[in-house]
Amino acid sequence: MVTASELATWVRDARQRTLDLVADLSDEQMMGPYLNIVNPYLWEMGHIAWFQENWVLRHAAKQAMIREDADVLYDSIAIAHNTRWDLPLPNREETLTYMCEVRDRVLERLENNPSEEEIYHGIYTVYHEDMHTEAFTYTRQTHGYTPPEFSTPPEAARKGGPVSGDAEIPGGTFQLGAAQNDPFVFDNEKWAHPVDLAPFAIARAPVTQDEYAAFVDDDGYGRQEFWSQAGWQWREVEKAEHPIYWRSQNNGTWLRRHFDCWNVLEPHLPVIHVNGYEAEAYCRWAGRRLPSEAEWEAAATVSDENLGVEKRRYPWGNDPASERLHFDWRGLGCAEVGAYPEGDSAFGCRQMLGNVWEWTSSVFRPFPSFEPDLYKEYSEPWFETRKVLRGGAWATRSRLVWNTSRNFFTPERRDIFAGFRTCALKI
Secondary structure: OOOHHHHHHHHHHHHHHHHHHHOOOOHHHHHOOOOOOOOOHHHHHHHHHHHHHHHHHHHHOOOOOOOOOHHHHHOOOOOOHHHOOOOOOOOHHHHHHHHHHHHHHHHHHHOOOOOHHHHHHHHHHHHHHHHHHHHHHHHHHHHOOOOOOOOOOOOOOOOOOOOOOEEEEOOEEEEEOOOOOOOOOOHHHOOOEEEEEOOEEEEOOOOEHHHHHHHHHOOOOOOHHHOOHHHHHHHHHHOOOOOOOEEEOOOOOEEEEEOOEEEEOOOOOEOOOOOHHHHHHHHHHHOEEOOOHHHHHHHHHOOOOOOOOOOOOEOOEOOOOHHHOOOOOHHHOOOOOOOOHHHOOOOOOOOOOOOOEEEEEEEOOOOOOOOOOOOOOOOHHHOOOOEEEEOOOOOOOOOOOOOOOOEEEOOOOOOOOEEOOOEEOOO
């Protein structure tokens, strides 16, 4: 478990990252246009502070409310998404003051012999803020704002070229999910249970922009045979002809919008901002398929030919060394798929954590022994309505993900930092 001193460092770091991500935005940009896939920044900032106050200060430390109106302004479960632009929100200065007061009170508790309950909720609320700072980042992409500027500049992205071929994973009985002696995990990871897997072959790297462009250029968006019924219906409604942030040039090449700049496609970067339907269609065109989440986790965690051995928490082992993978806004964008060989799994799969979230074929469902954690709305309301993604992205905090982490979104979402890797149809 994280110590109180370590957690205090996390609390400061997470709040600074939140503040950095909005520091350069105008008051108009802090609200932004209404979209059903993002929140207004001004509301979301207050929500982050409210969530931390609610669980650490009010629930665990039994303190009184800081703002009497906080519950009616910032409770995401009670407040419908489409009303968040119309709430009587405190102004920017008041919101920042609230965020800083919550942070400072939490830090005070952490310096004064905090209870185990306060530590637990402190960890949970940092992870919650980490999820929102990733959302803050893709919201800037969605709106076409400039890239964020951080008070501590991130490292540069690495080169590495392409990575080809498949890793062959043997069949057997695999324990899907987290072990009960693992450090902090979310309720949807609980607990490991046996799943029978046939032998399979999974790509060593995610699909690149160059590979995906070949699908687009082969009229992949216009050929119904590559799309599921739901996927084709989505494509027809959206009139999608290529990834959302791509546009063609007269010479037949493609540009991709990264925040507010248009760049020529970078052939060895993973394709990003594609949804689950697009990933499935590419797979059918390529004669491949998406991995199940059990296959993905086995390829990331197992250390030898026996799928029943103790799993690794990270692809390379149990050391959470973040420099092995592309996390924490490094380079303010993706790295090439061949970068970070030191983060390979035992079977030679690269970047299974970091760079882009990876769509799987699995519907987000509870594991057999699922019980909701204290924050009951984290997973349970979304079962059966989302698809599972694995791995993390370049704007994900390295402390937030591990091999059993499960992300989940509806399959039409293209705004998130998601790509995919493929499996062979037969081995």
